[in-house]
Amino acid sequence: MRNTLAPLATTLTVQSLVSMAVVTVPVLAPAAAPETGVPASYAGIFIALVYGAGMTASLVSGPLVQRFGAIRVSQACLVACALGLACIASGSLPLFIVSALLLGAGYGPVTPASSHILAKSTPPERMALIFSLKQTGVPIGGALAGALIPTLVLWSGWRMSALLVAVACMITVIFTQPFRKALDSDRDPAKPLVVASLAGPLRYTLGNRDLRRLALCSFFFAALQLSLVSFLVTHLTLNTGLTLVHAGLMLMAAQVGGAVARVIWGALSDRWGRPTSVLGFMAIAMGAAAVAAGCFTAQWPLALIALVSVAFGGTAIGWNGVYLAQVARLAPPGKAGDATGGALAFTYAGVLFGPPIFTLLVGWGTGYGVAYMLVAIPSVVCGLWLLGHARSAAEHKEKELGPMEND
Missing domain, CATH: 1.20.1250.20 (MFS general substrate transporter like domains)
Known part of the structure; x- marks a missing residue:
């Protein structure tokens, strides 16, 4: 279909x-x-x-x-x-x-x-x-x-x-x-629901090096995403003097930026044909945006705060579509659901543990600004990791195709 x-x-x-x-x-x-x-x-x-x-x-x-x-x-x-x-x-x-x-x-x-x-x-x-x-x-x-x-x-x-x-x-x-008849035509009513089969999603994810890499990175991406959504308004009201209404508008700007950016990043990934590289650049960009957000003060113009908020949302909220598409590509035929389920276990773990970790950082006296900078570090590291892998994979592919092109 x-x-x-x-x-x-x-x-x-x-x-x-x-x-x-x-x-x-x-x-x-x-x-x-x-x-x-x-x-x-x-x-x-x-x-x-x-x-x-x-x-x-x-x-x-x-x-x-x-x-x-x-x-x-x-x-x-x-x-x-x-x-x-x-x-x-x-x-x-x-x-x-x-x-x-x-x-x-x-x-x-x-x-x-x-x-x-x-x-x-x-x-x-x-x-x-x-x-x-x-x-x-x-x-x-x-x-x-x-x-x-x-x-x-x-x-x-x-x-x-x-x-x-x-x-x-x-x-x-x-x-x-x-739509059920057409879209569920590949279901297998005899598929057993046993403990071993329920462990399949994690087995697919952990057993594939590329899937495992993406899943681990998604933990930190999701943690940063939820830290943005959960604490941006509080950070702005406490540290920049913005009213609750204006701080809420900045969060709305981040959400809108994320929704629009998801489509743009997806189109770019398809056109360029290098989704891992796109995710790597996004990871570095979301880290940079988090650092910029951590630097917000009362001296920042509202327009600049809005611009950084849109960039923060466009990266920290905009990565999911490219990520899920790449997970589906890497999955064995007919196993996209299994691979996605296994990968999302890591993603949801980031959602679950990210905000509490951020709260602990703030409670230890770092403040919201420094906390944003600290949670940005793993995303940047993941971005460099993904870009390094993408470059190595491209070089390996060129070596394999070299003799064919000379022929």
Whole structure:
């Protein structure tokens, strides 16, 4: 199935709704806090539980996709997210924990499932662009939650707002059903779901040197990305004197920069044909942008802060599409879901541990500015590592092709 429009539209829609479901909870938190007695600041713990569950779920996604099909797994993810939001609407603290686990179970397998679909429906020369377009579903979902949920809360209350997003997830389940026959045609109902097969994703990732390199780098990229999203507003308000509104606009600029840059980086990677080099340059650029952000002071003009924020978002948020496309390329035939699940375990680990490490750095007295500079170092090292590998691979290829060209 070479037509990529239907698979792209389907996976983008699912990705957007699942991302919106996850972001809905921290957006609702301030409105729910007075009634539930749970401080809004606890949303950080909730998100950590979500990504912890998502990391585990991504590992089991490969065998599930092979047995039930990527669309069916995507539908199950949407149902899990809907149930998780219903638990939030209950207002019960124990069910909040269940909600985080359900949302994580819904979030984790979505990317491996969509990678499985897109890997078989996308021409190789367009893979990075298509994967990057699909990954814009993450910031789109976050933007939808930020734009719609506050209005829904004013209109119907926080409980009904959670339920309305749950209904949207269930409507998307119905929307995806007509595509199931075509997109799940390669499923194997006899695929065993045993412990050995569930370890497959990590086995593929750790057993392939190139996949292992990308996965390890993604840990540090994701850690820096979440440090940007989690602490930029606080850094700006404390250290530059910006109001909360202006600091929020800088974060929005970073998010928009990331969404647009994902498409640009994907197109560049396809055109140049060197995705590892593109990731290497992005890693160095995101490190440089983090250092620049760490230097923010009250003397910086607002326009320059905005420019650095866009550059920070364009690199630290914009890398995912090129990364996932390259993981799918390196995967054995029909194993894109397994390889993506294994690689994402490292990525989610970066999401899970990055913000707490940043918090520890700040708590040890470094300050937000120095903390940004410190978390930039691993990304720059990874960038140099990727560029060095890409150069060595290119030189090796030239040596192999040399005699053929002389002939």
